[in-house]
Amino acid sequence: xxxxxxxxxxxxxxxxxxxxxxxxxxxxxxxxxxxxxxxxxxxxxxxxxxxxxxxxxxxxxxxxxxxxxxxxxxxxxxxxxxxxxxxxxxxxxxxxxxxxxxxxxxxxxxxxxxxxxxxxxxxxxxxxxxxxxxxxxxxxxxxxxxxxxxxxxxxxxxxxxxxxxxxxxxxxxxxxxxxxxxxxxxxxxxxxxxxxxxxxxxxxxxxxxxxxxxxxxxxx
Amino acid sequence: xxxxxxxxxxxxxxxxxxxxxxxxxxxxxxxxxxxxxxxxxxxxxxxxxxxxxxxxxxxxxxxxxxxxxxxxxxxxxxxxxxxxxxxxxxxxxxxxxxxxxxxxxxxxxxxxxxxxxxxxxxxxxxxxxxxxxxxxxxxxxxxxxxxxxxxxxxxxxxxxxxxxxxxxxxxxxxxxxxxxxxxxxxxxxxxxxxxxxxxxxxxxxxxxxxxxxxxxxxxx
DNA sequence: TAGAATATTTAGATTGATCTAAAAATAATT
DNA sequence: AATTATTTTTAGATCAATCTAAATATTCTA
Numbered sequence: 001x002x003x004x005x006x007x008x009x010x011x012x013x014x015x016x017x018x019x020x021x022x023x024x025x026x027x028x029x030x031x032x033x034x035x036x037x038x039x040x041x042x043x044x045x046x047x048x049x050x051x052x053x054x055x056x057x058x059x060x061x062x063x064x065x066x067x068x069x070x071x072x073x074x075x076x077x078x079x080x081x082x083x084x085x086x087x088x089x090x091x092x093x094x095x096x097x098x099x100x101x102x103x104x105x106x107x108x109x110x111x112x113x114x115x116x117x118x119x120x121x122x123x124x125x126x127x128x129x130x131x132x133x134x135x136x137x138x139x140x141x142x143x144x145x146x147x148x149x150x151x152x153x154x155x156x157x158x159x160x161x162x163x164x165x166x167x168x169x170x171x172x173x174x175x176x177x178x179x180x181x182x183x184x185x186x187x188x189x190x191x192x193x194x195x196x197x198x199x200x201x202x203x204x205x206x207x208x209x210x211x212x213x214x215x216x217x218x219x220x
Numbered sequence: 221x222x223x224x225x226x227x228x229x230x231x232x233x234x235x236x237x238x239x240x241x242x243x244x245x246x247x248x249x250x251x252x253x254x255x256x257x258x259x260x261x262x263x264x265x266x267x268x269x270x271x272x273x274x275x276x277x278x279x280x281x282x283x284x285x286x287x288x289x290x291x292x293x294x295x296x297x298x299x300x301x302x303x304x305x306x307x308x309x310x311x312x313x314x315x316x317x318x319x320x321x322x323x324x325x326x327x328x329x330x331x332x333x334x335x336x337x338x339x340x341x342x343x344x345x346x347x348x349x350x351x352x353x354x355x356x357x358x359x360x361x362x363x364x365x366x367x368x369x370x371x372x373x374x375x376x377x378x379x380x381x382x383x384x385x386x387x388x389x390x391x392x393x394x395x396x397x398x399x400x401x402x403x404x405x406x407x408x409x410x411x412x413x414x415x416x417x418x419x420x421x422x423x424x425x426x427x428x429x430x431x432x433x434x435x436x437x438x439x440x
Numbered sequence: 441t442a443g444a445a446t447a448t449t450t451a452g453a454t455t456g457a458t459c460t461a462a463a464a465a466t467a468a469t470t
Numbered sequence: 471a472a473t474t475a476t477t478t479t480t481a482g483a484t485c486a487a488t489c490t491a492a493a494t495a496t497t498c499t500a
Contacts, residue, residue, distance in 0.1 A: 005486080005487065005488095006486095025447080025448090026449085027446090027447060035487095035488075036488080036489065036490085037447075037448065037449085038449075038491095039487070039488055039489070041448065041450080042449090042450095042486095042487080042488085045449095057448080058447080058449080058495055058496065085331070089331070089334040089335060089338055090334060099328045099330075102326045102328070103323075103326060106319070106322045106323060107322065108318075108319045108322070110311075111305070111309070111319050114309040114310060115309060118308060118309055223456075225458095226456095245477080246478055247477065255457095255458075256460085257477075257478065258461095258478085258480085259458055259459070260478090261479055261480080262456095262458085262480095263458095265479095266456090277465085277478080277479075278464090278478060278479080279466095280478095
């Protein structure tokens with residue numbers, strides 16, 4: 001059984017290692033969790049003893065299978081609560097996080113399964129991040145900035161990073177919306193802009209900034 | 221700012237002093253909170269320093285005004301969460317408590333006001349206990365077993381202690397339901413049974429056991 | 441590759457929350 | 471009122487989580 005603080009460390013380490021890095025460094029954890037490296041050093045030794053991470057002195061840590069399972073449970077709770085807060089309590093995207101940070105530590109398997117059912121088993125949270133199921137399996141495909149798609153590949157718009165009125169209005173003008181299909185026709189190396197097809201209609205140009213802020217789920 | 225543990229102590233002390241006792245003893249707190257008197261002794265000195273209780277050595281403690289306010293906030297949260305769990309997540313009365321014990325410590329005024337609105341500003345929780353408003357004011361009148369009403373007094377059925385199908389069916393047969401008006405016509409000393417009027421119709425007899433399990437809000 | 445810079449760990453302290461054992465105060469009883 | 475029993479408090483330890491300062495490793499760079 002992990003304490004609230006241990007859960008937070010584990011979750012942070014899991015997130016840090018998502019970015020591809022094999023071993024997560026002490027300093028990176030300290031930065032992310034807003035604490036001192038000395039405290040992290042202590043804690044990762046404790047988490048190693050508990051079997052949720054593998055720790056080798058001076059070489060950073062790596063989440064174990066057991067650790068991943070535990071981390072995904074916390075992440076599942078966090079994201080389900082976010083859906084609840086936004087869809088039923090009228091929270092906006094930016095108000096949601098710190099409350100979900102607290103709610104994610106409530107311990108009750110029954111609660112979380114009932115909440116999941118109440119919400120209609122959502123697959124993604126309000127930020128577009130996938131919600132693992134009770135077994136830790138992530139069904140939704142990971143989302144990536146449209147910018148990263150290559151010529152010829154297709155996807156569906158699932159979320160936006162920037163939710164300012166200016167940006168949303170621009171999307172509207174382009175004919176882009178959540179759920180719209182997009183296909184990359186051409187990319188321009190010079191300025192990283194791209195030409196895309198939205199819902200198989202006429203091609204439109206979008207700038208690098210716009211493409212970075214549209215999250216798509218790749219298909220095929 | 222109180223810690224989670226301090227909140228639990230304060231809430232417990234508040235509840236213990238509800239039962240009329242002026243000064244709450246160290247041992248009573250230890251019993252209620254399932255801890256040792258020595259730990260309580262430490263803690264009540266800390267709570268005294270924080271101004272939420274008044275402590276005099278060997279004489280027990282008393283909640284201050286500030287303390288009462290803090291305790292009522294926690295109780296408000298607990299009871300609102302109970303309403304949510306029962307009405308929206310299909311929890312039964314007995315499954316609710318330990319989850320609400322955790323949820324009551326979530327710190328977010330916005331969350332609790334939004335939850336309150338979402339639930340339709342309920343005045344009582346699923347056990348019939350009153351929910352204080354945001355300022356700590358209790359609007360609902362306290363509920364008592366129908367058994368305790370005297371001849372001639374009236375009330376409204378607000379809750380039941382026993383929620384077994386057998387009991388609920390019996391109530392149905394009597395014509396009793398949540399919100400029904402009742403008036404006590406006669407009480408029988410011998411077996412503590414009583415004759416009551418439900419919604420001003422024909423009088424019915426109910427046994428001691430039934431009268432104990434119906435909670436009413438007295439009126440007039 | 442040697443020295444400098446950076447990252448990491450250890451040592452030692454502190455705070456919150458708890459415990460056991462012993463001391464002190466209050467309450468009960470003969 | 472004196473003694474006994476009970477309650478409460480204090481003293482001293484322990485564990486989780488954190489910190490600062492110092493020691494040790496690793497990495498970078500000239």
